[in-house]
Amino acid sequence: xxxxxxxxxxxxxxxxxxxxxxxxxxxxxxxxxxxxxxxxxxxxxxxxxxxxxxxxxxxxxxxxxxxxxxxxxxxxxxxxxxxxxxxxxxxxxxxxxxxxxxxxxxxxxxxxxxxxxxxxxxxxxxxxxxxxxxxxxxxxxxxxxxxxxxxxxxxxxxxxxxxxxxxxxxxxxxxxxxxxxxxxxxxxxxxxxxxxxxxxxxxxxxxxxxxxxxxxxxxxxxxxxxxxxxxxxxxxxxxxxxxxxxxxxxxxxxxxxxxxxxxxxxxxxxxxxxxxxxxxxxxxxxxxxxxxxxxxxxxxxxxxxxxxxxxxxxxxxxxxxxxxxxxxxxxxxxxxxxxx
Amino acid sequence: xxxxxxxxxxxxxxxxxxxxxxxxxxxxxxxxxxxxxxxxxxxxxxxxxxxxxxxxxxxxxxxxxxxxxxxxxxxxxxxxxxxxxxxxxxxxxxxxxxxxxxxxxxxxxxxxxxxxxxxxxxxxxxxxxxxxxxxxxxxxxxxxxxxxxxxxxxxxxxxxxxxxxxxxxxxxxxxxxxxxxxxxxxxxxxxxxxxxxxxxxxxxxxxxxxxxxxxxxxxxxxxxxxxxxxxxxxxxxxxxxxxxxxxxxxxxxxxxxxxxxxxxxxxxxxxxxxxxxxxxxxxxxxxxxxxxxxxxxxxxxxxxxxxxxxxxxxxxxxxxxxxxxxxxxxxxxxxxxxxxxxxxxxxxxxxxxxxxxxxxxxxxxxxxxxxxxxxxxxxxxxxxxxxxxxxxxxxxxxxxxxxxxxxxxxxxxxxxxxxxxxxxxxxxxxxxxxxxxxxxxxxxxxxxxxxxxx
Numbered sequence: 001x002x003x004x005x006x007x008x009x010x011x012x013x014x015x016x017x018x019x020x021x022x023x024x025x026x027x028x029x030x031x032x033x034x035x036x037x038x039x040x041x042x043x044x045x046x047x048x049x050x051x052x053x054x055x056x057x058x059x060x061x062x063x064x065x066x067x068x069x070x071x072x073x074x075x076x077x078x079x080x081x082x083x084x085x086x087x088x089x090x091x092x093x094x095x096x097x098x099x100x101x102x103x104x105x106x107x108x109x110x111x112x113x114x115x116x117x118x119x120x121x122x123x124x125x126x127x128x129x130x131x132x133x134x135x136x137x138x139x140x141x142x143x144x145x146x147x148x149x150x151x152x153x154x155x156x157x158x159x160x161x162x163x164x165x166x167x168x169x170x171x172x173x174x175x176x177x178x179x180x181x182x183x184x185x186x187x188x189x190x191x192x193x194x195x196x197x198x199x200x201x202x203x204x205x206x207x208x209x210x211x212x213x214x215x216x217x218x219x220x221x222x223x224x225x226x227x228x229x230x231x232x233x234x235x236x237x238x239x240x241x242x243x244x245x246x247x248x249x250x251x252x253x254x255x256x257x258x259x260x261x262x263x264x265x266x267x268x269x270x271x272x273x274x275x276x277x278x279x280x281x282x283x284x285x286x287x288x289x290x291x292x293x294x295x296x297x298x299x300x301x302x303x304x305x306x307x308x309x310x311x312x313x314x315x316x317x318x319x320x321x322x323x324x325x326x327x328x329x330x331x332x333x334x335x336x337x338x339x340x
Numbered sequence: 341x342x343x344x345x346x347x348x349x350x351x352x353x354x355x356x357x358x359x360x361x362x363x364x365x366x367x368x369x370x371x372x373x374x375x376x377x378x379x380x381x382x383x384x385x386x387x388x389x390x391x392x393x394x395x396x397x398x399x400x401x402x403x404x405x406x407x408x409x410x411x412x413x414x415x416x417x418x419x420x421x422x423x424x425x426x427x428x429x430x431x432x433x434x435x436x437x438x439x440x441x442x443x444x445x446x447x448x449x450x451x452x453x454x455x456x457x458x459x460x461x462x463x464x465x466x467x468x469x470x471x472x473x474x475x476x477x478x479x480x481x482x483x484x485x486x487x488x489x490x491x492x493x494x495x496x497x498x499x500x501x502x503x504x505x506x507x508x509x510x511x512x513x514x515x516x517x518x519x520x521x522x523x524x525x526x527x528x529x530x531x532x533x534x535x536x537x538x539x540x541x542x543x544x545x546x547x548x549x550x551x552x553x554x555x556x557x558x559x560x561x562x563x564x565x566x567x568x569x570x571x572x573x574x575x576x577x578x579x580x581x582x583x584x585x586x587x588x589x590x591x592x593x594x595x596x597x598x599x600x601x602x603x604x605x606x607x608x609x610x611x612x613x614x615x616x617x618x619x620x621x622x623x624x625x626x627x628x629x630x631x632x633x634x635x636x637x638x639x640x641x642x643x644x645x646x647x648x649x650x651x652x653x654x655x656x657x658x659x660x661x662x663x664x665x666x667x668x669x670x671x672x673x674x675x676x677x678x679x680x681x682x683x684x685x686x687x688x689x690x691x692x693x694x695x696x697x698x699x700x701x702x703x704x705x706x707x708x709x710x711x712x713x714x715x716x717x718x719x720x721x722x723x724x725x726x727x728x729x730x731x732x733x734x735x736x737x738x739x740x741x742x743x744x745x746x747x748x749x750x751x752x753x754x755x756x757x758x759x760x761x762x763x764x765x766x767x768x769x770x771x772x773x774x775x776x777x778x779x780x781x782x783x784x785x786x787x788x789x790x791x792x793x794x
Contacts, residue, residue: 039560138677139562139678139680140561143632144632196562199562223559227556
């Protein structure tokens, strides 16, 4: 079973013929030491990553085909914020490539004892990992860390700033289902203000030539959202009209009940994705969600489980995309002394 | 520090008058800007003018002569907003280290902020600062006292007694008095003592958990923003309360073009108001934050380039009365965090004058225009006998080589904390010597070591 249709990629034939030996190579080495943000990446770099992830997605379905290109490398997953989904995805990705993976959940341990982010980073750096995967509640945390350690840093989400692997996996899911990203209309709906997923997706989808909309009540829109590269809508009726892709975002419970929206039921009535609202989009529209979902808050259970929903595929692509990013950075892992 | 001998100091201490000749005299109060010289006698300016361009004719045996080599000689600066670390935060700054930074930056008068530990809201603490500052002796030091007890914004401090003790003004530091009723009473009460109320204007609720200017940049960085309205709402409210009470009011730190409109309109109505900006807001804008550089995290937040340009225009037109360093020493421990969690504040007393001189070199401001808000204007607001070149006034003077290029090395600055946003930036113009009541306090006579002795 494959999701791919009409992908016009010159390498496709080669890739389909064989598996491992023809691992899609970057025309140039991935030119970044860290993977912190979609901003700053070039279109070709993203396409290369997507091609590589495409390969891994196929290979993952035939577990015998896996390469061990990260064999002997150490990957530390440093999570200051709990995230079962992202952390296990990175863990699996690293392990499938043969890396030694260590998980560190810092929440509630040393940070509570007054250790700062930089202390933690320097401690871990002294253990000489090759790759540090970081999730932190503060925007810019991964960037700050990357300045202090000598290994490669992957941003697995920093506050409301960026979640670049999520955007890549979304793009891969779209591409495998629709055959392209260019020219599609993507409506990102929900809590845009606090969403790193939305920010990463807006940049990436623009780079790949999609038309991006954001749909949310004004209290959940960042100032000047239009200047980020998205058309702004405050009603689902207009925002979903003729959309090819609907991306729903999670609304944190603490932001309901009067702080940003009056109540869960009012939010669901106006912004929750149900069949009635889904009808406004194109008939073959895809429904996406980065998870974890609040069923009955931003999405109805039946829509979440509908055939148009690709939410489970997103999870699968997540592993493939993270393998691609790890693989790309592995070529750049150096033994340089970082200045601390 | 080039080889300037402390001859002047010994001569002055011996009571021998000093002639500073071959200088470019700039006095913003009188508009003076001409080649000339100046004579210091018994700590006062005895004479000045073009006739002293060369050493006086005749017998100069009892006159120490210093050739300024064409350097600018201007009044010593009055920095109206300095956090000097004492009491309570000596690890960040001390009156001595702040005083040395001031002397090296041509600042002869420091106005200390009361947000110390304990808060300066008591006559004993005002007295403490006076005595401590006298001991260190690198600059005149005055203190503002807290506007409300403990800076909590709940009860009036003892404005009358604090005035008598020597507090030069009253401020609530970096928090605004949110209660309009209390603010009205503060202003009404302060009016009875002719006390100056220096207020930071930021609506606490509207600013919320914001950490930078609210706009496109904050949206991109994923950081919560502080809208301009947080400043203008409180400022507008205060203007109406000033109109009700007639108190003397100074908006401590403005950041936005729209705030200047409010000040302009209040001044046009004849209200006794003035306003200040920090050098950081004249030199930088929101884009300087770039990849989360926390040395650019200041209060109020750096705003847009249009705002920055408007502030410079405001200094030029005189609408902005005062420029301060907003010197706020913070050690690396509280700055090296993700942006939202890092402390606010930047040091600046030592770089205040060089940073202002950039606007002279790029022809945005004339020397009198840029000196006015750091000399005679704050002196007049605070009722201080300094900030001008006039016969009989204290010889608080700064000699500046206007052209020498240099780059800012934080390690060479004298503040105990190194959080300067001017880190590694290029400057043109540097202080050559600083005189405090006729006594040369910079270059330092002894090497600047032994810090911590006090």
